[in-house]
Amino acid sequence: MKQTIINSKGYSIFIGDDVYETIRSFLYQYEFSEHKVFVLVDNNSRKYCLPRLMSNIQLFQKVHILEIRDGEENKTIDTCQQLWQDLAENNADRNSMLINLGGGVISDLGGFVASTFKRGIRYLNIPTTLLSMVDASIGGKVGVDMKGLKNQVGLFSNPQVVFIIPEFLETLPQRQLFSGFSEVIKHSVIYEKHYWDELSALKISEITNWKEIIDWSAEIKNYFIMEDPLDTGFRKVLNFGHTIGHAVETFSLQNDDHPLLHGEAVAIGLICELYISGKQAKLPKNEMDEIISFIMSAFRHYSFRSGNFDLILDFMKHDKKNSGDKFNFTLLTSIGNSLINQEVDIKLINESLRFYQSLKS
Ligand SMILES: NC(=O)c1ccc[n+]([C@@H]2O[C@H](COP(=O)([O-])OP(=O)(O)OC[C@H]3O[C@@H](n4cnc5c(N)ncnc54)[C@H](O)[C@@H]3O)[C@@H](O)[C@H]2O)c1
Numbered sequence: 001m002k003q004t005i006i007n008s009k010g011y012s013i014f015i016g017d018d019v020y021e022t023i024r025s026f027l028y029q030y031e032f033s034e035h036k037v038f039v040l041v042d043n044n045s046r047k048y049c050l051p052r053l054m055s056n057i058q059l060f061q062k063v064h065i066l067e068i069r070d071g072e073e074n075k076t077i078d079t080c081q082q083l084w085q086d087l088a089e090n091n092a093d094r095n096s097m098l099i100n101l102g103g104g105v106i107s108d109l110g111g112f113v114a115s116t117f118k119r120g121i122r123y124l125n126i127p128t129t130l131l132s133m134v135d136a137s138i139g140g141k142v143g144v145d146m147k148g149l150k151n152q153v154g155l156f157s158n159p160q161v162v163f164i165i166p167e168f169l170e171t172l173p174q175r176q177l178f179s180g181f182s183e184v185i186k187h188s189v190i191y192e193k194h195y196w197d198e199l200s201a202l203k204i205s206e207i208t209n210w211k212e213i214i215d216w217s218a219e220i221k222n223y224f225i226m227e228d229p230l231d232t233g234f235r236k237v238l239n240f241g242h243t244i245g246h247a248v249e250t251f252s253l254q255n256d257d258h259p260l261l262h263g264e265a266v267a268i269g270l271i272c273e274l275y276i277s278g279k280q281a282k283l284p285k286n287e288m289d290e291i292i293s294f295i296m297s298a299f300r301h302y303s304f305r306s307g308n309f310d311l312i313l314d315f316m317k318h319d320k321k322n323s324g325d326k327f328n329f330t331l332l333t334s335i336g337n338s339l340i341n342q343e344v345d346i347k348l349i350n351e352s353l354r355f356y357q358s359l360k361s
């Protein structure tokens, strides 16, 4: 299958199962032999993805591997400290490069570690989850969580290049695949209606051609980044589903033994924010119903208990995008059209959570 190339802000994104040749020439061009190359993996990307790179690209035999334990709970400054030390002990210098091989935790954390070590070394992303292929690996936002709050410390810093190899999805657990799918759904409804028409005709469990979906989904994310690289305005369209989604995610991380994944929380956020869009931004009811039933068909319902809504609203107050009692939303006016910086009343947010709760069949 042909390799797709997307041009982003000063770097390119290559997509295809045959990008190994492109990676090879990139590494040669970089004079790999003279500079130290580090690969950051977690236990799963080491087990499932690194061997494929090693067998396809000989140069990978010579890289220095840095491994962390998988999971959001490791996206912390403590893990960074360990990695900065490992880099120093292994003589990384300003010419060294870090390859982030893994999901969004690896690209967020590795991008942050690379961008701060010795005031910044180069890094590139090879995402291995659907979520990181269509979202986290693109756009230059890197950082870590603090005291259970998401992405509290970080910066904007672009990778040198992104290589997306869809075949890595073959080993991804289904729950993780579905989690990434909520970002794909989001992309399909914020940009142009025909993507939604295409996507909604599919059943996630029957999708075999992931490359096609990754191509347009990554392209849509990149479109908003190119328009607004520093997230000062237009890029907020990408926040659709995330004002409530992030709060639900934080809530679940702090309260559940088996917390929701990012994309699972975003699926709830999307439903609530579609409801709010219907009430406040005139999103037609048929469009709202159509998207909600598609999301409900892909995700299990999550049950809140009484009193939980207040906690979720508290987390929303901590969100960088909200200030005080003012809650800042991106709302959909119709599929493919949205409004940013919409202030939503706390009562309507509560109502949307109750609406979500009522969907339990
Ligand atoms: N920077 C951004 O713009 C941005 C955007 C969206 C999300 N994010 C961040 O991304 C993170 C979530 O990313 P994620 O969903 O990729 O989670 P993740 O990195 O935790 O990966 C999910 C799980 O899949 C495993 N895994 C990864 N690739 C695999 C493969 N090919 N086969 C088998 N297992 C594999 C991982 O080890 C992990 O257990 C969150 O921290 C979120 O905040 C960042």
Ligand SMILES: [Zn+2]
Pocket: 135, 183, 242, 262, 266
């Ligand atoms: Zn997201």
